[in-house]
Amino acid sequence: MKVVILGLSITSSWGNGHATTYRGLVRELARRGHDVLFLERDVPWYAANRDLPRPPYGRTELYASLEDLAGRFAEDVRRADLAMVGSYVPRGAAVGEWVQRTARGVTAFYDIDTPVTLALLERGACDYLRPELVPGYRLYLSFTGGPTLARIERALGAPAARPLYCSCDPELYAPAACEPRWALGYLGTYSEDRQPVLERLMLEAARAWPEGRFAVAGPQYPGHLQWPRNVTRVEHLAPPEHPAFYNAQRFTLNVTRADMVRAGYSPSVRLFEAAACGVPIISDAWPGLETFFEPGRELFVSRSGEETLRYLQEVSAPERRAMGARARQRVLSEHTAEHRARTLEAYVLDAARGG
Incomplete structure (x- = not known):
């Protein structure tokens, strides 16, 4: 054509x-x-x-x-x-x-x-x-x-x-043998309606666990935002840098725009990219999520900072790696x-x- x-x-x-x-x-x-x-x-x-x-x-x-x-x-x-x-x-x-x-x-x-x-x-x-x-x-x-x-x-x-x-592009997004730098990371451009969810699911967890290391990457965040001391801020990352960022995390966070939560069935490209890297995902909840990944088997769903922190502190390394591998296989077969x-x-x- x-x-x-x-x-x-x-x-x-x-x-x-x-x-x-x-x-x-x-x-x-x-x-x-x-x-x-x-x-x-x-x-x-x-x-x-x-x-x-x-x-x-x-x-x-x-x-x-x-x-x-x-x-x-x-x-x-x-x-x-x-x-x-x-x-x-x-x-x-x-x-x-x-x-x-x-x-x-x-x-x-x-x-x-x-x-x-x-x-x-x-x-x-x-x-x-x-x-x-x-x-x-x-x-x-x-x-x-x-x-x-x-x-x-x-x-x-x-x-x-x-x-x-x-x-996602499986030729670009793949697991890498490296020691994670952060317990949890998030990649996304600033959005006013996503910020309260980022605050609830990640930043509350970061404040409750000062020894943990967190990262937020993306442009256009207002200068007046107050970040916990254990949250590393990274400005815009070009796509070739995304896989290295994902692979430097033990878990990655997915946060969905409010309009897309209401509509449901609106997966973010970040979901597929992170999964292709074999990095286990902690996602907010929205209708239709289970048609792309199986909650509890291919990703975790969080509704609070406390729930996020429980995943970070209680999920064993073998379980975490197995979940990432299952999510990667789902992406390679469908997405x-x-x-x-x-x-x-x-x-x-x-x-x-x-x-």
């Missing part, structure tokens, strides 16, 4: 989780013989923080404006078997309208932020998607599964809403970028045949 993806970013992972998803998906589509063009709006904050300026798979092009996009890439979109627009693309609604007018193949909207998108649409505040555009996308691909898919079809008129979850590429192929072929 000829595939054109218009996404938020593939060249920079700074402050977003889109880049790693697109990198894995594009690489696997290219490996499977597809001709993939990724189009990214050139914006200053990504230009200053490009950790993969020239992806070695497919073809990546930057555009400066809608006029530049239409002037240089209309023929690519017209000839594509799949033209896919992602969430949070700058002026994405206008981009999507242009794609729907121009494309002759299957059109798709890839929502990496589904609960946030639906909330914005309800408030009339979404600048990358409008309700009237949804029926014009032959596929609505969503990071969120479960009941939300039926809602998208029923309330927004999507012809076919399908799950296309995040994934790699290759799995997502194959799933996308099947969706596009079905849509092209009128399914």
Whole structure:
């Protein structure tokens, strides 16, 4: 197939989780013989923080404006078997309208932020998607599964809403033989709605266990936040540094955005990355979690700092390693970028045949 993806970013992972998803998906589509063009709006904050300026798979092009996009890439979109627009693309609604007018193949909207998108649409505040555009996308691909898919079809008129979850790259994320530096770590960009959960599940545990060592990595945390003395703060880590960070932890913490907790069935890419490294996960609770990992066998669920601390102090090293190994096997069998590429192929072929 000829595939054109218009996404938020593939060249920079700074402050977003889109880049790693697109990198894995594009690489696997290219490996499977597809001709993939990724189009990214050139914006200053990504230009200053490009950790993969020239992806070695497919073809990546930057555009400066809608006029530049239409002037240089209309023929690519017209000839594509799949033209896919992602969430949070700058002026994405206008981009999507242009794609729907121009494309002759299957059109798709890839929502990496589904609960946030639906909330914005309800408030009339979404600048990358409008309700009237949804029926014009032959596929609505969503990071969120479960009941939300039926809602998208029923309330927004999507012809076919399908799950296309995040994934991980097992070639990059793997166990490493090293002695963990931290009892518990967390990797994630600051989010106002995640911070109280991080406070409850990790920082309370850190204060109750001064001898324990903890770490929080990620950008955009406000300077006024007060961190316990035994919590190491690490600024933005580029994706190539993620595996080493995970492998330096005895356990890793997963915290989910509030909108995604309410929707359920919205796994974070951090879940799959950490599991692929064989690092046991302590996660917050949300509907549908058990469809990705089996609680108590492939990860732990915590609802308080006290419960987190009990896992850290009472789970034996052999039990911890066995849980990490089981989670890794689950990821390798169901949640790699290759799995997502194959799933996308099947969706596009079905849509092209009128399914």
